Amino acid sequence: MKKYLQKLGQNSVKASLEKVDTNTKNKVLLKFSSLIKKNLNKILKQNKKDIKYAKIKNIDKNLVARLELDKLKLSSITKTIIEITKLKDPIGVILEKWKRPNGLKIKKISIPIGVIGVIYESRPNVTVDLSCLCFKSGNSVILKGGSEAFFTNKIFVKLFRKSLKANKVNMNYVQFIERKDRKVVSSLLKDMRNYIDVMIPRGGKNLVKKVKELCNVPVIGHLEGICHTFIDKKVNTKMARNVVLNAKMRNVSICGATETLLIHKDCPKKEINLILNELKNNNCLIYADNKVRKIFSGKLKKATNKDWRKEYLDSIISVKIVKNVNEAVQHINKFGTMHTDSIITNNPVNANYFIKNVKSSIVMHNTSTQFADGGELGFGGEVGISTNKLPPRGPVGLNQLVSFKYHVAGNGQIRK
Structure with missing residues (x-):
């Protein structure tokens, strides 16, 4: 196992050192998009x-939904690839420059990270996003997808490597671990320090937790997405209903789905009932605190402290009444996971307080938490969301998959 992975590592390091110009990068991506279109039925x-394998193994229905592809999803995947070709190459960019009093000229220039390792579950589109974003940012990538998406991931990587070869680029810019043995993950995390520069986990809480505990290189990712939407007392009521419904129900299985709804105590009772009824009418199970249960005309499940810490990833939401924006922020900072949180308000003072004081990597105002996505924010896709306090933070897209170095130029200066 070690020898197999080390060979992949050596190949990745060698590939990452072979610099590719922007024009060739885009040619590879366009060819890859074309190959996906030509091989739709095979994919x-x-x-x-x-x-079929996932169903035999009784894998969770949400994971199966993430796994399943159709022609519409493949069309969306190819569109994402095209969007990445339109993005500016992030490598070799002068990020800053200045001159010192002694005449030294200093430039801060973007460079690739090197070799990126990725461990992920279910979603085969992640294979495409990661391959494209890592390659365009000058990084080679080693992919370890979940066994439930093995065949789909394998054909995507095969097509990408075919595109690399067609453009006379080292095929090992993108490599796929074809071993299903569970020991692969442990070995990948513990034995690849000499080859992998950064590890990115994409998947459930247990996977991310394991990666963060065992990995001996920097990790970019998030453990959970316990996202909140707070409805202030001064709101556009129709907008509030639309945003809450979208934030929870558009896609319940993504990390940007709202899991807890906080409502200002002075929000009209009629409005609270309308919001909760809309959720219930869309088959959303509601766990609510006692104050909400007294206000609501129907029956609701009783929420406990455990519910404020749950990432449901299902048609379930917890609801709580809070005194004001200060208590909403306190609740979010205590129970949230620094992922994405939103305030619905027409009060600019409260909006500003919320935005400044919530610790999350993505803070929103009058919009749905489901926009917590690199593609939606104009990144051309993402490799994941990072809740780390150190950068990169939030959606990690093309411009976040870089490092930098300083170029210092003089004409003979020596330090006294």
Whole structure:
């Protein structure tokens, strides 16, 4: 196992040192997009194998939904690739420059990170996003997808490598671990320090926790997405209903879905009932504190302190009444996971307080937490969301997959 992974590591390091110009990068991506279109039926055939396996293994229905592809999803995937080709190459950019009193000229220039390792579950589109974003940012990548998406991931990587070869670029810019043995993950985390510069986990809490505990290189990622939406007392009521419904129910299985709804105590009772009824009418199970249960005309499940810490990833939401924006922020900073939180308000003072004091990596005002996505924020896709306090933070896209170095130029200066 070690020898197998070390060979991949050596190949990745070698590939990352072979610099590729922007024009060639974009040619590779366009060719990859074309190959996906030409091989739609083959991709769907391999995907059906994975779905059949997933159902036999009784894998959670949410994971199966993430795994399943169709022609519409593949069309969306190819559009994402095209969008990445339109983005500016992030490598070799002068980020800052200045001159010192002694005449030294200093430039801060963007460079690739090097070799990126990724461990992820279910979503085969992650294979495409990561391959494209890592390659365009000058990084080579080693992919370890979940066994439930093995065949789909494998054909995507095969097509990307075919595109690399067609453009005379080292195919090992993108490599896929074809071993299903569970020991692969432990070895990848513990034995690859000499090859991998950064590890990115994409998946459930247990996977991310394991990566963060065992990995001996820097990790970019988030453990959970316990996202909140807070409805202030001064709001556009129709907007509030629309945003809450979208934030919770558009796609319940993503990390940007709202899991807890906080409502100002002075929000009209009629409005609270309308919001909660809309959720219930869309088959959302509601756990609420006693204050909400007294206000609501129907029956609601009783929330406990455990509910404020739950990432449901399902049609379930917890609801709580708070005194004011200060208590909302306190609740979020105590129970949240520094992922994404939103305030719905027409009060600019409260909006400003919320934005400044919530610790999350993404803070929103009058919009849905489901916009917590690199593609939606104009990053051309993402490799994940980072809740680390050190950068990169929030959606990690093309411009976040870089490091930098300083270029200091003089004409003979010596330090006294």
